Amino acid sequence: MRGSSAxxxxxxxxxxxxxxxxxxxxxxxxxxGDKAAAISQLQAMAIECxxxxxxxxxxxxxxxxxxxxxxxxxxxxxxxxPLPEFAPEPDGSISLDWIPSRHRxxxxxxxxxxxxxxxxxxxxxxxxAVARFDGDRIPQxxxxxxxxxxxxxxxxxxxx
Amino acid sequence: MLPSGLxxxxxxxxxxxxxxxxxxxxNSAMPKPAAFMPDPKSxxxxxxxxxxxxxxxxELWEKTTNFQQTLKAAAVCKTAEVRNAGVDVIASEPxxxxxxxxxxxxLVNDPELQKAKQKEIAAVIAQKSALVxx
Numbered sequence: 001m002r003g004s005s006a007x008x009x010x011x012x013x014x015x016x017x018x019x020x021x022x023x024x025x026x027x028x029x030x031x032x033g034d035k036a037a038a039i040s041q042l043q044a045m046a047i048e049c050x051x052x053x054x055x056x057x058x059x060x061x062x063x064x065x066x067x068x069x070x071x072x073x074x075x076x077x078x079x080x081x082p083l084p085e086f087a088p089e090p091d092g093s094i095s096l097d098w099i100p101s102r103h104r105x106x107x108x109x110x111x112x113x114x115x116x117x118x119x120x121x122x123x124x125x126x127x128x129a130v131a132r133f134d135g136d137r138i139p140q141x142x143x144x145x146x147x148x149x150x151x152x153x154x155x156x157x158x159x160x
Numbered sequence: 161m162l163p164s165g166l167x168x169x170x171x172x173x174x175x176x177x178x179x180x181x182x183x184x185x186x187n188s189a190m191p192k193p194a195a196f197m198p199d200p201k202s203x204x205x206x207x208x209x210x211x212x213x214x215x216x217x218x219e220l221w222e223k224t225t226n227f228q229q230t231l232k233a234a235a236v237c238k239t240a241e242v243r244n245a246g247v248d249v250i251a252s253e254p255x256x257x258x259x260x261x262x263x264x265x266x267l268v269n270d271p272e273l274q275k276a277k278q279k280e281i282a283a284v285i286a287q288k289s290a291l292v293x294x
Contacts, residue, residue, distance in 0.1 A: 045184055056181045056229045057206050058199050087184045087194035093275075095194040099187060102287055107193045109275055117275035119193070121283050128276035 038083040039071050042094070049088040060092035065112040070094045072135050073110055081146055084108075098146055106149040108142065118142065120149055164256035166209055170249040172240035175211040176259060178289075179221055181229040191235035191289050196261070196282040204260035207249070212236040212292050224255045234292045241288035245281045261285075 048054065049062040073096065074083065084096035093111040108118035114135070119128040131139040162168060170176070178195060180186060185195040198205045210216045212234075221231045239249045247263045264281065267274040 049182070053228065054182065056179055056225060056231075058201050060200070085184070085187060085192070087192045088182060089194045089197050091197075091200045091275075095192065095197075095279075097192055097194075099189060099192070102190050105193070105283060105287070107279055107283055109279060111272075111275075113272075115272040117272045117279055119276055119280035119283050121287055126280055126284065128280040130270075130272045130276050 034083060035074055035077075038074050038086075042067065042070055042074070042086050045086050045088060046094075054088065055090060057090070059088070059090040062088050062094065063092040063112050066092060066094050066110055069112070069114075069133070069135070070096065070110045073133060073138065076133075076136055076138050078138065078143060081143065082150065098149055100150055100152065104149050104152070106146050116142070118145065120145055122149060162251060162253050164253055166251065166253075166257060168251055170209060170239050170251055170259055172238070172243065174209055174239045174249075175236050176207040176239055176242065176249055176261075177210050177212070177217060177292075178205065178207050178235045178237075179217070179231055180233040180235060181231060183232055186233055186235070186291050191233075191286045191291055193279055193283040193286045195235050196285045196289075198261070198264045198278060198282075202260070203264060203266060204262045205264075207259050207261060209251070209257045209259055212290060214292060214294055217292065217294065220255075220257060224258075231294050233294055235286070235289040236292055237285055237289040242285055245284040245288075247281055247285075 046062045046067045052061050053059060084098055087095040089095050089109060093109045095107055095109055097107045099105040104122050106120045108116055110116055114133050116131050116133050131142050133139060180195055185192055196205055208220050210220050217234050242249050242261055247261050249259050250262050252258050252260045265274055265277040
């Protein structure tokens with residue numbers, strides 16, 4: 001006797017639901033994986049710059065609180081924004097950079113408080129500002145700024 | 161004339177060089193703004209008047225370093241571009257060929273706005289700089 005290949009409507013619905021759940025889980029795992037990798041990279045940089053003078057001059061050690069705030073910032077980034085590059089700054093802050101080309105970049109400094117300094121270059125246009133980060137949501141102005149800089153296509157130039 | 165034989169005034173056409181000890185201070189396209197951010201203690205950025213010649217860069221690095229860091233690359237920029245960004249390059253010897261990028265904005269009442277202004281200037285200098293891998 002041959003087995004039937006017919007599937008009941010209920011079974012079909014369950015199958016679709018399971019597929020959707022699996023797909024969502026895989027997608028969030030991929031995103032979490034990317035962010036986890038970025039945070040690992042950030043922590044490695046912080047270890048490398050944990051002592052003063054890491055630049056061969058008088059730079060301060062990276063501040064652990066700045067690392068904590070930067071991690072929260074990365075976790076809070078909307079999924080449609082590519083992950084940034086990281087760089088240490090001589091005052092112990094951390095710079096998060098999006099550099100699609102030499103002519104367009106967005107750079108934000110994360111220090112030990114919730115006010116974040118940022119600047120951008122966009123062709124002949126340039127500017128700077130300060131935004132407040134509550135630890136959970138990226139300020140809308142910052143999201144718009146990054147999105148604008150990346151809007152012409154983001155050819156990642158990350159080295160790590 | 162300075163002890164190194166260089167003129168007292170750094171000329172607009174001279175190339176100034178920032179030593180880079182962190183690979184995170186550059187990518188395949190350019191040096192990053194963080195590479196040119198001023199030191200909060202000295203309120204300037206230390207550079208050398210040695211251009212883009214790798215041998216000369218290494219020679220000056222070896223004369224001035226304490227060998228606790230490894231020199232990975234250098235960012236080289238025309239002095240005129242630094243001045244166009246709103247800061248100045250002032251000779252500061254010893255050591256030989258040393259200079260500082262000076263005149264950064266300092267706002268005692270608003271350190272974050274101060275930082276944002278500095279970052280914009282540093283970004284312009286970085287954008288105008290060439291990267292020399294060592």
